[in-house]
Amino acid sequence: xxxxxxxxxxxxxxxxxxxxxxxxxxxxxxxxxxxxxxxxxxxxxxxxxxxxxxxxxxxxxxxxxxxxxxxxxxxxxxxxxxxxxxxxxxxxxxxxxxxxxxxxxxxxxxxxxxxxxxxxxxxxxxxxxxxxxxxxxxxxxxxxxxxxxxxxxxxxxxxxxxxxxxxxxxxxxxxxxxxxxxxxxxxxxxxxxxxxxxxxxxxxxxxxxxxxxxxxxxxxxxxxxxxxxxxxxxxxxxxxxxxxxxxxxxxxxxxxxxxxxxxxxxxxxxxxxxxxxxxxxxxxxxxxxxxxxxxxxxxxxxxxxxxxxxxxxxxxxxxxxxxxxxxxxxxxxxxxxxxxxx
Amino acid sequence: xxxxxxxxxxxxxxxxxxxxxxxxxxxxxxxxxxxxxxxxxxxxxxxxxxxxxxxxxxxxxxxxxxxxxxxxxxxxxxxxxxxxxxxxxxxxxxxxxxxxxxxxxxxxxxxxxxxxxxxxxxxxxxxxxxxxxxxxxxxxxxxxxxxxxxxxxxxxxxxxxxxxxxxxxxxxxxxxxxxxxxxxxxxxxxxxxxxxxxxxxxxxxxxxxxxxxxxxxxxxxxxxxxxxxxxxxxxxxxxxxxxxxxxxxxxxxxxxxxxxxxxxxxxxxxxxxxxxxxxxxxxxxxxxxxxxxxxxxxxxxxxxxxxxxxxxxxxxxxxxxxxxxxxxxxxxxxxxxxxxxx
Numbered sequence: 001x002x003x004x005x006x007x008x009x010x011x012x013x014x015x016x017x018x019x020x021x022x023x024x025x026x027x028x029x030x031x032x033x034x035x036x037x038x039x040x041x042x043x044x045x046x047x048x049x050x051x052x053x054x055x056x057x058x059x060x061x062x063x064x065x066x067x068x069x070x071x072x073x074x075x076x077x078x079x080x081x082x083x084x085x086x087x088x089x090x091x092x093x094x095x096x097x098x099x100x101x102x103x104x105x106x107x108x109x110x111x112x113x114x115x116x117x118x119x120x121x122x123x124x125x126x127x128x129x130x131x132x133x134x135x136x137x138x139x140x141x142x143x144x145x146x147x148x149x150x151x152x153x154x155x156x157x158x159x160x161x162x163x164x165x166x167x168x169x170x171x172x173x174x175x176x177x178x179x180x181x182x183x184x185x186x187x188x189x190x191x192x193x194x195x196x197x198x199x200x201x202x203x204x205x206x207x208x209x210x211x212x213x214x215x216x217x218x219x220x221x222x223x224x225x226x227x228x229x230x231x232x233x234x235x236x237x238x239x240x241x242x243x244x245x246x247x248x249x250x251x252x253x254x255x256x257x258x259x260x261x262x263x264x265x266x267x268x269x270x271x272x273x274x275x276x277x278x279x280x281x282x283x284x285x286x287x288x289x290x291x292x293x294x295x296x297x298x299x300x301x302x303x304x305x306x307x308x309x310x311x312x313x314x315x316x317x318x319x320x321x322x323x324x325x326x327x328x329x330x331x332x333x334x335x336x337x338x339x340x341x342x
Numbered sequence: 343x344x345x346x347x348x349x350x351x352x353x354x355x356x357x358x359x360x361x362x363x364x365x366x367x368x369x370x371x372x373x374x375x376x377x378x379x380x381x382x383x384x385x386x387x388x389x390x391x392x393x394x395x396x397x398x399x400x401x402x403x404x405x406x407x408x409x410x411x412x413x414x415x416x417x418x419x420x421x422x423x424x425x426x427x428x429x430x431x432x433x434x435x436x437x438x439x440x441x442x443x444x445x446x447x448x449x450x451x452x453x454x455x456x457x458x459x460x461x462x463x464x465x466x467x468x469x470x471x472x473x474x475x476x477x478x479x480x481x482x483x484x485x486x487x488x489x490x491x492x493x494x495x496x497x498x499x500x501x502x503x504x505x506x507x508x509x510x511x512x513x514x515x516x517x518x519x520x521x522x523x524x525x526x527x528x529x530x531x532x533x534x535x536x537x538x539x540x541x542x543x544x545x546x547x548x549x550x551x552x553x554x555x556x557x558x559x560x561x562x563x564x565x566x567x568x569x570x571x572x573x574x575x576x577x578x579x580x581x582x583x584x585x586x587x588x589x590x591x592x593x594x595x596x597x598x599x600x601x602x603x604x605x606x607x608x609x610x611x612x613x614x615x616x617x618x619x620x621x622x623x624x625x626x627x628x629x630x631x632x633x634x635x636x637x638x639x640x641x642x643x644x645x646x647x648x649x650x651x652x653x654x655x656x657x658x659x660x661x662x663x664x665x666x667x668x669x670x671x672x673x674x675x676x677x678x679x680x681x682x683x684x
Contacts, residue, residue: 141494145487148524152483152524152526152527152528156526156528156530157526157565158523158524158525158526158563158565160519160522160523160524160563161523161525161526161563161564161565164519164559164562164563165559165563172555172559173555176519176559176563177502177506177518177519177522180502180519180522180523181500181502181503181522182490182494182500182502183500183503184494184498184499184500184503185494186494186498188498213514213515217506217507217514217518220506221500221502221503221506221507221518222503223499223500223503
């Protein structure tokens with residue numbers, strides 16, 4: 001019995017973020033000054049920005065858009081201690097519209113922000129549902145757990161509970177395990193398994209039983225490394241990328257969701273590039289998607305997404321955003337994707 | 343938009359264990375000396391117990407069966423540092439049979455032990471599957487997360503991945519969300535929801551569609567407080583306890599699993615009492631179940647289980663165990679359920 005038991009001398013490493021800290025620093029678009037002012041100084045400046053005859057948006061941007069998550073957290077703490085009010089509440093009173101939403105979402109810690117976006121998505125199922133897929137498929141296991149903790153304390157329910165309650169049919173079949181799974185993050189790949197599961201996927205897709213429980217199982221539980229191997233084998237062996245075969249009926253919403261899922265899991269930068277492209281192109285811009293991508297990715301992999309964007313659209317992302325947004329909102333977005341000095 | 347955002351000044355409390363530490367101390371059967379020897383002294387004594395002509399089982403029991411999880415962890419650390427060998431490996435060499443299994447499982451930390459038991463259960467689906475239900479339904483959210491972390495580092499896969507892969511049909515439909523969910527642990531109850539979901543459960547059970555997705559959703563995602571309210575309403579309003587209605591076909595394995603699930607979720611001490619009763623009554627005793635219940639509950643709620651056992655069986659649990667087991671194995675089990683001096 002004990003072969004496995006005897007391997008328990010491992011040091012237990014907490015779930016890793018999927019990228020090393022160094023990799024994230026390189027891929028993040030956020031610019032933080034080499035020696036930032038103290039949280040107390042930042043809090044004081046922010047307090048000043050709210051004082052006088054009208055808010056100093058420029059000052060708010062110059063501070064908040066150039067601080068990382070732990071710095072922002074400290075600023076909020078010091079602000080609450082010093083001025084007896086939650087910084088978020090003050091921002092909510094002083095700002096408005098898309099600029100407000102951007103600043104508020106950005107100021108939150110990543111796990112708070114994701115819990116908020118996920119909760120919003122469970123309620124407005126149709127339009128902003130993709131947030132659930134993005135969160136479930138592109139955050140690290142460590143982060144996913146933090147999100148679920150915040151969700152409990154914030155909403156007095158579990159994320160999976162709300163998702164299950166507000167969905168039905170095929171969507172529920174896919175989304176509930178998607179938001180519940182905490183995938184293994186190691187690099188190990190089982191090639192035999194990749195082949196056999198590529199065949200299962202191909203068989204089911206050929207039969208058009210897209211929500212088959214085996215399809216759901218493979219997509220919602222396998223590690224990303226294993227899934228990449230499976231989908232590569234699918235492509236090599238059956239002649240098409242899986243997402244091409246999942247386009248049989250381009251209007252089918254469940255197929256769209258499946259394609260978004262595989263893309264988020266295997267090529268997140270391409271997924272986010274496309275979302276940005278579509279949100280900017282739309283008549284009137286899809287501000288929610290734009291704000292979501294930028295506030296959630298600026299500290300993680302926005303440089304990769306910008307690269308992808310330029311490659312696909314010839315124009316750089318900053319120019320596209322500048323052409324479609326205005327004022328403080330525009331300035332905030334551009335600061336987050338790396339414009340200006342920190 | 344911001345009503346919810348503005349409630350984010352909460353201090354984030356890590357997922358609570360469901361009982362306070364004090365409650366656990368009262369309900370645990372484990373007896374730890376008020377001033378225990380240092381981990382170094384314990385390690386040295388254990389090392390002596392393995393030396394000479396034959397192992398000193400008595401000494402091993404007198405130490406390990408009277409140390410709590412953090413003490414055992416320290417002993418293992420010091421032992422490895424001092425003698426260059428994992429204590430578990432040494433125990434594996436020196437001991438045998440049921441006594442060995444008991445000592446090894448007990449010596450592990452709770453999350454390591456549960457990960458091991460869960461992994462074993464995914465492989466031997468039919469006989470020891472209940473371990474998955476017990477773990478999913480009776481551990482705190484904090485503990486569940488630790489178990490999934492250990493599972494990743496130990497088995498290079500996720501728990502939900504293995505459960506999904508090794509199961510099918512109705513069993514998969516229930517077990518995968520059961521092991522994936524991290525339920526909200528607060529006391530809040532929504533009475534309207536309890537009524538409407540009691541009706542859903544009753545309707546589906548009356549139609550004999552036991553694995554209906556709504557039944558699965560309610561049972562696998564609702565908080566325990568909410569489920570207790572729902573099942574109380576079920577009982578009051580429809581005349582039978584749900585588990586009575588789930589006995590329509592006493593031989594049906596899926597119904598057995600459903601009954602075990604609701605019982606683990608709402609009355610764990612009754613679930614464990616019954617498991618002990620059945621394992622002891624069996625011709626030859628079901629040692630695996632007996633060892634599992636005692637090693638996993640001794641530090642948590644064994645006193646409540648003993649109380650339940652005596653009430654239901656007239657004889658106390660220690661007498662029942664003494665009548666059915668022998669030697670060091672018997673001594674170890676009795677020590678864990680509170681016999682002898684610490």
